[in-house]
Amino acid sequence: xxxxxxxxxxxxxxxxxxxxxxxxxxxxxxxxxxxxxxxxxxxxxxxxxxxxxxxxxxxxxxxxxxxxxxxxxxxxxxxxxxxxxxxxxxxxxxxxxxxxxxxxxxxxxxxxxxx
Amino acid sequence: xxxxxxxxxxxxxxxxxxxxxxxxxxxxxxxxxxxxxxxxxxxxxxxxxxxxxxxxxxxxxxxxxxxxxxxxxxxxxxxxxxxxxxxxxxxxxxxxxxxxxxxxxxxxxxx
Numbered sequence: 360x361x362x363x364x365x366x367x368x369x370x371x372x373x374x375x376x377x378x379x380x381x382x383x384x385x386x387x388x389x390x391x392x393x394x395x396x397x398x399x400x401x402x403x404x405x406x407x408x409x410x411x412x413x414x415x416x417x418x419x420x421x422x423x424x425x426x427x428x429x430x431x432x433x434x435x436x437x438x439x440x441x442x443x444x445x446x447x448x449x450x451x452x453x454x455x456x457x458x459x460x461x462x463x464x465x466x467x468x469x470x471x472x473x474x
Numbered sequence: 475x476x477x478x479x480x481x482x483x484x485x486x487x488x489x490x491x492x493x494x495x496x497x498x499x500x501x502x503x504x505x506x507x508x509x510x511x512x513x514x515x516x517x518x519x520x521x522x523x524x525x526x527x528x529x530x531x532x533x534x535x536x537x538x539x540x541x542x543x544x545x546x547x548x549x550x551x552x553x554x555x556x557x558x559x560x561x562x563x564x565x566x567x568x569x570x571x572x573x574x575x576x577x578x579x580x581x582x583x584x585x
Contacts, residue, residue: 363517390571402518402561402575415572450517454571460506461571465517 361385363466365451371472377439380469383432384453392452392463393426393436402450408434409456441473478562483580486552494547494579496562501542504567509536509547511558512578518561521547525567557583 364383372378384391392407406416411428419426423442428434438445448468455461479497486492498507509521522529522536524545529536535548549556561578565571 392572394575401577404572404574407572409570414570452517456571460508460523460565460567462508462520462523463510463518463571463573465519467515468517 363451363453363464365449365466365469367469368467369470369472371474372441373474374442375440376473377437378441378445378471378473380436380449380451380471382434382436382451382466384434384451385464386432388453388455388464389431390454390456390461391428391434392454393434394450394452394465395447396450396468397447405436438471441471443473446471446473478564478576480560480562480576480579482577483582485582485584486549488554488583488585489551492549492552492556492581492583494549494560494562494581495544496546497544498562498564499543501564502566505564506567507536507538507542507545508563508565508573509534510561510563510573510575512561513555513558518575521560523565552581552583554583554585557581 366381389410393405396402405418406426408428426436448470450465450468452463452465454463508523510518512518524536537546559578559580
């Protein structure tokens with residue numbers, strides 16, 4: 360199994376530009392999570408989906424952030440417009456929703472730098 | 475969410491056992507104790523989890539106190555590749571699969 364695949368691995372953009380981060384979960388997994396990691400705030404859950412439906416988006420910082428899961432094998436996290444404070448590593452993870460304590464499998468992240 | 479307390483950092487010698495402590499005095503009856511670790515430049519990876527009994531797997535052992543207010547992750551023989559941040563997380567067995575990460579313990583392994 361290829362694991363959770365995130366792209367791009369690195370993204371450098373200018374303030375005000377739109378940024379789209381992509382995630383392909385492990386085949387057969389039906390929960391998907393987006394996390395953000397910074398030195399100051401550590402790992403924060405932004406949003407998670409069960410069966411392609413957003414369940415909890417209370418961690419999404421503001422309206423500039425949006426996430427979609429159009430099908431079971433693809434999700435996007437979009438920031439529009441981006442700001443320097445959005446610079447962070449963004450992780451996607453997947454798991455089996457209907458199995459108690461199914462572990463989360465994380466991708467290797469997208470390092471976003473907004474200048 | 476019930477909180478966990480871990481030391482910020484620990485040091486170990488290569489090929490010696492490592493005991494990583496975690497306090498969770500407000501744990502509830504439905505909380506499972508999960509451990510993840512994050513190697514440099516990688517996403518977190520699952521290590522082990524348990525409810526009441528001690529657990530062993532190929533990566534580590536988890537020792538849970540009888541009152542469940544603390545637990546210890548045991549690496550039986552540390553290698554340089556075990557240098558990582560280790561996170562102890564309580565997960566409510568009735569509340570879905572989401573995880574809330576704290577600060578973790580940064581483990582340094584000396585050759």
